[in-house]
Amino acid sequence: MGEMSWSGRQGVAVPAAARAMSDPGATGRFGTYGGRYVPESLIPACHEIEAAFREAWSDPEFRGRLDTLLTVYAGRPTPLTPAWRLSHELGITLFLKREDLAHTGSHKINNVIGQALLAHRMGKERLLAETGAGQHGVATATAAALLGLKATVFMGERDIERQELNVLRMNVLGAEVVPVTTGSRTLKDACNEAMRHWVSSVDDSYYCIGSVMGPHPYPWMVREFQRVIGEEARAQCAAELPVGVPDYVVACVGGGSNAAGTFAGFADTTARLVGVEAEGGAAATFGRVGVLHGFRSLVLQDEDGQVTEAHSVAAGLDYPGIGPEHAHLRDGGRARYETVNDEEVVQALLCLARTEGILAALESSHAVAWVIRAAKSGEIAPGSTVMLTLSGRGDKDIASIKELL
């Protein structure tokens, strides 16, 4: 490892298991956030899913099937890669949790295999999904094919243009991609349309939500399905680092699923948790309390309560809200949320590509951008250890990147 220092700081006390990131109970509340703000028509479906998930999650057979699929199909565990050259450049020790190496190219597959197995167990025939960057749509189309289910994916027209490659992938996998032409024609509107569709097809369709959002039990269930990222990373860090736990744990935040899964593995440690949002979609930083897509959280909105459009080079971060548990972690100070702008993101993407030979997704590059900035400014002290979840690979973004260069 050349001249790099891999020694962590000694003598940092790890607190007893924090209560953070546990079961939100029957009401699905994380502090004052969360809940189940959906039409009465969907309430029985939410109850049914919650009961099915609780039962499945404590059923060794279900857990075994999920573990097996994650291993033999999705490619878990994903490696923890030391970013040798970038670490050297920044004077820190940076590890990358490589969700970009999971099947279909992002962390989304972890959650989707879990939910698809659940839908199958519940006897549903079709998965409904919304997608922004297309990664969740691709994962859903993939899991549907794997389990012999149908898939219908709602996607904003603007995102369809930006993420052509993923639309093609979904089509090839046999999913129906439905263009959404309302509102900002991005992820927010795809969510609305998926919800509307769910109301009218709840008997045979399962709504496979792509992040830690939506009505209870989704924010909790999706975090539990993504917890595998954090747990693997925790064990991998324990093996790599003398002190066992990194100083910082960093992940990008759209709805917040890869961050929630990552944080779940470190919530009861001394690691500082940092979620990185797109400046134009930073609900944790600029949002106010609101109710959107079935949950109460922080939402970007105008004075009157009209939800505003989020803007980011990364389609997957174009979301005006944030998962309710993140709002709660922020309020309690357990995690902090930072923003980076599009320019920093593109630079970070190039920097990682050229120092490490890893082409990260634009979404993931937000996390990289913050680490670069914070290490250069000294906010991350020299010699610190940082564990960053690289949520996905950048192949899908290559056309956008070409335009940005």
Place this chain on the structure above:
Amino acid sequence: MTESLEEFLIARRGAGRPLLVPYVTAGVTPGWTDVVHAYADAGADAVELGFPFSDPMLDGVTIQEAAGRAIAAGTTVRGILKEVATLDVDVPLIAMTYSNLVVQRSAAEFCAALTASGLRGLIVPDSPLEEVGELADAAAAEGLDLVLLAAPSSSRAELREITERSRGFVYALTHMGTTGERGEIPEQAARLGRELKGLTDRPVLFGFGVSNPAQAAELAGHADGVVVASALMRKLLDGARPHELGEYVASIRRALA
């Protein structure tokens, strides 16, 4: 008019005719308040006013479009309330909006502002029974009737609780789906109407997909009346004038007798 929405509707029902509640999105056109007058003159028993929201989860294309137009035209909650306060109609007005507009300040403030402008009822389609506690208390404290929705998917126990806790009337959904015109009335509507009528004396009104006079009449036969929204808003979006909307409401009124 000093009685509550519920007292008003019960009195009207007592006169022996089915209840008719037409809808308009506030701010959808500059003269939208004329639409309210036209409805009242055409024999409406109450008027539902949509407070437009950017992400109307339970609305189909027509009402989404109306909300989008209203917001683009600069419609705000405060602006609507100001206009409503100057409205002089002899039937109760009911606000319909989504949770996000309600929680902007607090449920208590929102309800107080509605009553101060003369509104009598409130419908929040994304605030189901299990989330409605604080809002129900706030509405009750203001004497504002919070109308709850009952769905074809609701269990009998849920229907019982909805009929107990709803005020003004019980809003029965004709089908599992969003607002919007529909060709036929699903069989489940009749079943839901019967079940709700068996559980409560409160008025039960059907809404969602009531598209023409004949459907209105058929549905009213299974409950106490109907709410008509998308069919009217489609005409308005296509350029119909307030008096033409009034004439359509009058034709539904005649069909209901």
